Amino acid sequence: MTPDQAPEFQAGIQPRTSLWRRLDMLSRRGLPAVLTGVAVLLLSAPFGVPGQAELLPGVLLSSVFFWSVFRPASMSSPIVFLLGVLVDLLGFGPPGVMLLVVLLVHGVALLGRYGFARVHVLVLWLVFSGVSLGATVLQWGLISALSLRLVAIPAFAFQWALGVGVFPLLCVVFTGLGRSIANPDRA
Template identity: 70%
Template sequence: MTPDPSPALQPGIQPRASLWRRLDVLARRGLPAALTGLAILLLSAPLDLPGQAELLPGVVLSSVFFWSIFRPASMPSPAVFLCGLLVDLLGFGPPGVMLLVLLIVHGVALSARYGLARLHVLALWLAFGGVSAAGTVLQWALVSALSLRVMPGAAFGFQWTLGMGVFPVLYGLFTAMSRTVANPERA
C-alpha cells in the first residue's frame, strides 16, 4: 500500500497561496473587527430603541473579550483601539474613556486567554461578568472624574446588566462564526 502523497501530509516545499486565497484569509481574519465596527455604527444610529446607548458597551466589550481569547489575530490591539475610538467619537461620553476600557479588557483577555479558553461557557460568562464589572466601574469613575461630579450609577448598572445578558447570545453567535466564516484555516 502506497502512502498518500498529498502536500498537506508531506513536509517540504508547498505551493504559494494564490491571491484569492490570501484575500480570503485576510477577510476571514478581519471579519470580527469589521462586524464589531458595524455593530458600533448600528447601535450609535438614532434608532430610538430603549436601552440602545446602554447596549453598545456590552456588545463591544463582549466582542473584544471573546475574540481576544479565542482568535487574538482577529482582534489585534490596533483594531481594539479603532473600535474604542469609534465608540468615543460616536458617543456622548468623554473622549478616551471607552477607548481605555476596551484596551484594558483586551489586555486582560489576552493575558489570561490560555486559562479562559479552557473554561466552560458558564464559568467564562462569570469571568466576563467580573471583567465587565471592573470595566464599568472604571468607566463610571472616569466619567465622574472628567465631569467633576459624581454620576448616578444606575445607568452604568443597567449597562452592565445588558452586557451580561447579551454575552451568552453573542457567545453562541461568535462560536459559530469562529468555526465557519471567521476561521482563516478554512480559506
C-alpha cells in the first residue's frame, strides 16, 4: 500500500451506527425500567393475592437499587421519578411518600455504586437490607405523620421482610438480564 492510499477504516474508528442498532441499544437500555413499571402495574392490580400490596415496595426498591448500582444509565433519576409517581398514583398511600423513598434509595445506590458493585452478593444483600430498613422506617414515619396517627408497625415489618426476601431472587433474574437482553453493549 502506498502512503497516499489510506485504509478504509483506521484502527479505533467505527462506522456510524445504523438506526436499527440505536433502537436496539435504546430498547435494551430501557428494559429494566419497563420491567419495573410492568411489575408495579401487576402488583397494583386487584388480584387478591395475600401480601401483594406489601410486595410492591420490596420489588420496586430491589429493582431501583440493583439497576442503579449496576446499570445507572438504565435506571436514571427521571425514570426513578416516573416510577415513584406511578406507584403513588396507583397506591392508596399519601401522595409523594413512595416517590421520596424511591428517590432516596436511588440516591444511596448511586452514591455507593462503585463500592457496592465490587462486593459479594451476600454483602450487597446486607447493604440492601439496611437501605430497605431505612426506607421502610421513613415510609412508616411519613405515613404516620401525614395521617396524624401511628400506623401499625407489623404491616411495615412484613413489607420490609418481603422486600429483603425477594432481593436475592431478583438479583439472579436481573443479573441474567443484565448479561443478555438488557445489555446495551450487545446490541
